[in-house]
Amino acid sequence: LTCCAWYLKEGGKIIMELKILWMYHDLMDLYGDKGNIETLRYRASKRSINVVVDTCTLQEERNIEDYDIFFLGGGADKEQTLIYKDLLARKESILKAKENGTAFLLICGGYQLFGQYYLDQDGQKIDGLGIYDYYTESSDRDHRCIGNIVVKANIHDKEVTVVGFENHGGQTKAVSNPFGKVLVGHGNTYKGEYEGYMDAQTIATYMHGPLLPKNPAIADEVILRGLNHRYVVEQLEPLQDTLENAAHDAMLKRLNVK
Numbered sequence: 001l002t003c004c005a006w007y008l009k010e011g012g013k014i015i016m017e018l019k020i021l022w023m024y025h026d027l028m029d030l031y032g033d034k035g036n037i038e039t040l041r042y043r044a045s046k047r048s049i050n051v052v053v054d055t056c057t058l059q060e061e062r063n064i065e066d067y068d069i070f071f072l073g074g075g076a077d078k079e080q081t082l083i084y085k086d087l088l089a090r091k092e093s094i095l096k097a098k099e100n101g102t103a104f105l106l107i108c109g110g111y112q113l114f115g116q117y118y119l120d121q122d123g124q125k126i127d128g129l130g131i132y133d134y135y136t137e138s139s140d141r142d143h144r145c146i147g148n149i150v151v152k153a154n155i156h157d158k159e160v161t162v163v164g165f166e167n168h169g170g171q172t173k174a175v176s177n178p179f180g181k182v183l184v185g186h187g188n189t190y191k192g193e194y195e196g197y198m199d200a201q202t203i204a205t206y207m208h209g210p211l212l213p214k215n216p217a218i219a220d221e222v223i224l225r226g227l228n229h230r231y232v233v234e235q236l237e238p239l240q241d242t243l244e245n246a247a248h249d250a251m252l253k254r255l256n257v258k
């Protein structure tokens with residue numbers, strides 16, 4: 001048997017736990033980003049994985065390195081301004097989590113804040129964590145990136161289409177390793193070619209909507225990465241995903257993506 005979620009490499013059924021940290025749940029939650037948490041919870045529970053979701057807001061103490069998944073949603077400039085100092089104060093704990101193999105899912109405003117900086121529309125510079133080289137500068141009003149978006153991403157050598165919605169003024173540049181190639185929409189820059197950032201631990205994207213309910217392949221990738229923080233899991237047991245795929249495919253059809 002090559003591994004599925006229930007088996008460690010040695011074989012044998014175990015009950016696994018997935019600890020998710022939902023950062024700034026009360027401030028960074030645009031266009032249904034909280035649906036990502038519900039999807040992770042639902043899909044992990046379907047595999048009999050015990051899910052723990054802890055929230056964390058300003059000044060609340062949390063050891064980020066104790067979590068399997070770190071989730072940070074998007075926010076308007078106002079919310080980003082409100083949280084960035086608190087986020088920067090947690091840099092050490094975030095770096096520790098990175099070192100220990102925590103999986104990161106970052107949406108839009110959250111994605112931007114892991115880079116060097118975000119320069120907002122009023123010319124105010126919001127420092128990022130500087131964990132990645134990319135930086136974001138606001139466009140003029142005519143070049144705001146708004147609308148439905150489809151990207152093609154590569155997950156374990158498999159091409160998947162990812163559907164979502166974007167609404168950002170920020171143009172993210174110097175992205176070494178994008179999440180996907182834009183098929184419809186803008187992505188990192190106005191009418192850009194690439195979208196988001198991805199490495200072995202982090203998926204960072206402009207896609208709201210929320211991202212995960214309509215993109216089960218990405219949801220499972222995040223769960224798999226999270227589980228591998230503490231266990232050795234090669235593959236998750238497949239779910240039926242009739243509704244999820246129908247929602248995904250309806251967007252592709254609407255946007256004329258073959």
Ligand code: GLN
Nearest residue numbers: 074075108109168169170
């Ligand atoms: N305020 C940022 C921008 O406009 C992020 C917006 C968002 O999270 N949707 O670029």
